[in-house]
Amino acid sequence: MRAMILAAGRGKRMRPLTDHTPKPLLKVGQRPLIDWHLQNLSSAGFRQIVVNHAWLGDQIRAHLGDGGNWNLKIHHSAEEQALETAGGIARALPWLGDKPFLVINGDVWTDWPASEALVHAKALQGSSSHQAHLVMVPNPPQHPKGDFLLRDGLVQDPASPLSATTRDEPAYTFSGIGIYKPDLFDGVPADKPVALGPLLRKAMQSGQILGSLYAGQWHDIGTKERLEKLDRALRCSG
Template identity: 50%
Template sequence: MKAMILAAGRGERMRPLTDHTPKPLLRVGGKPLIVWHIEHLAAAGFRDLVINHAHLGKQIEAALGNGAQFGVSIQYSPEPEALETAGGIAQALPLLGDEPFLVVNGDVYTDYDFTRVNGQLGADQLAWLVLVDNPEHNGRGDFALEGRCVSEQGPEMHTFSGIGIYRPELFFGVTRGSKAKLAPLLREAMRSGKVGGEYFGGRWVDVGTPQRLEELDRNLNEA
């Protein structure tokens, strides 16, 4: 299975840090955020990675190269401007191929074991999501998990971690090169019962502000 790391966001909430450095290259615990993902994916057996980029994307390519230093092969999907999550994935489909693929947001930190995704996506499902506890900044949550089925609403709401497996067909309605959000596609698939998922109670941080970045850096350095 191929894996894609989403790294095209501008990181407005991280300014001024992201004025001259793309958010995925901001350092925590002694290494760039995106390198934590690459190392975790490599340890789980993923060898073919796709990374999209827009803002200061050449810096990402210069820092990571072809991935050989991490034991993986990296291909890049450049965007003239960030195309949102679904738009970025649709743009990268020629690199991702015809089989289901893993996607992880480049601006989160997690100790999730990516070997757990193997065999999770059902034959009749278009997506499979990892849900986590709601952080303070998303107290209402995103989706509900009932058994192994993810729905729009339920008695207990969770936050989407940014980790998911998708079939390419989910994005066939998105015009390549256009902006498109992921949530509407997922909600449409949920109404047909085609989204599965699991709850993850381990470490997960949405590194969306300088304060969260600083806190995570401190915690990793103290570990």
């Protein structure tokens, strides 16, 4: 199974830190964010990884090299203009193969075991009616209303659920971790910015998106304050 780390974002909310350092190379626990993902993937048995980059991409390429430091083979998918999530994935499809693949946002930190992706990928491969599996997490303080419903293993859009009322039903936050079939990106241009959200919501309307809830550690590193808080916590934990 192959995986992709999304590392092309500008990180505007993290300025001035990201004016000279790409967001995935910001450090927590004395290690760049992206290193944590690479170690997780390598430990789970992944060997072929795609990393996309745009802003200060040369720094990411120089830091990662060919992936040998993590026992990985890394393909660099360079984007002159950041193509957003779906566009970036579409551009990388030639290197991701024809089977379900894992995608992880480069600007999150989590102890989610990447080995779980292998199980979800096997389920997707054996299903003709599902296109993706999203890992959901409890809502963090900065995103209290969440993103999507999780009903009987299906991820649904609260604005247009498959069944009736959503009153008092909690929504959860999409972690930025997903396993996708290549077919989900049919028709997505590989040279234009395309967001992932609308693509997922459309597939949700016909029950094509599976999901599961992960209750372990997960942090969206969206501000300098959250970066510093996580860094302190990881240093204290050793």
